[in-house]
Amino acid sequence: MSTRRAGAVPAPTPGVGARTPGPERNEISLCGRLSAPAEERTLPSGDVIVTLRVVIPRLGTTRRPGLKRQGEARPGQVDTIDVVCWSARSRRAALRIAAGSTVEVEGALRRRFFGTPAGRQSRYEVEAASVRRLADDGPTAT
Secondary structure: OOOOOOOOOOOOOOOOOOOOOOOOOOOEEEEEEEOOOOEEEEOOOOOEEEEEEEEEEEEEOOOOOOOOOOOEEEEEEEEEEEEEEOOHHHHHHHHOOOOOOEEEEEEEEEEEEEEEOOEEEEEEEEEEEEEEEOOOOOOOOO
16 A cells, blocks of 8 residues: 555656755756857766856846846856766757857756866866757847
């Protein structure tokens, strides 16, 4: 006899984008321009990854006292976000997108550690669960 309530949803399998019980979660959703074509790399372990960089105009609150307008673009300021695709599906999708295209990336924020001649370092990047090209609005104004 099952003890599960009617209408109850089973817990998702842990992974990128999977919800955990409680308020904690690691979910990233980005929309921006692909700065260059995605690059495929084979790691020393034999794993194949695809990396890409998404450029997003920085939005924020104006700095003038008394004014708090959210979502106003700060001229010339952008955030450049490194994205890595591990799954075959996300790798294929990323490799099909041309540089300059508007993309949407969903996934999780990860901190990666690596060794350099100067010692151990770390970097934050988005581990993509999905990557897709969005319809462009046309040419951007210069």
